[in-house]
Amino acid sequence: NVLLGYPHSLTGSVIYGLRLGRKMGIPTINMVMPSQVVVPRHGVYATRAYTDEHTSYMAVTNVGVKPTVSEGNSVSVETHLINFSGDLYDKRVKIEFYKFIRPEQRFADLNELTERIKQDTKDAEEYLKSIE
Structure with missing residues (x-):
């Protein structure tokens, strides 16, 4: 981001996923990027x-x-x-990347994953509020 002078971003259409996030109480939107699109390193971001x-x-x-x-x-x-409810399926969404939080990792079970996502969400929200 520093070298670019602006946040790296990805834009794509929201697709149907496994809906695991919704079942875990943390709904997500899913996008698959074409192979020619440069994505950031694997991990979690604010x-x-x-x-x-x-x-x-x-x-x-x-x-x-x-x-x-x-x-x-x-x-x-x-x-x-964060704080969104609604349906974005088949809509185009732009994601701007501001801060790397942690590398992607495998968790022992869905409960452990859910707790980590909740912490990641708090960390992201805290950081994003600090730069507003």
Whole structure:
């Protein structure tokens, strides 16, 4: 971001995922990036999600292969929009990346993953509020 002079961003259409986030109480939007798109290193980020030109939400984003819930190696971008409720399926969303929080990791079970996502969300929200 420092070298770019602005936040790195990815824009894509929201697709249907496994809906595990919703079941865990942390709904997410899912985007798959074409192979020619440069994605940040795998991990969790403090981000901002733009649902249109004028509306944005603080967010936390995972870039990677979701090792706790998937055996595959397909890279996805999964974002939890903080304080958002609604349906964004098939809509285009822009994700701006502000801060790397931690590397992607495999957790022992969904409960451990859920607790970590809650902490990641707090960390992202705290950071994003500090730069407003």
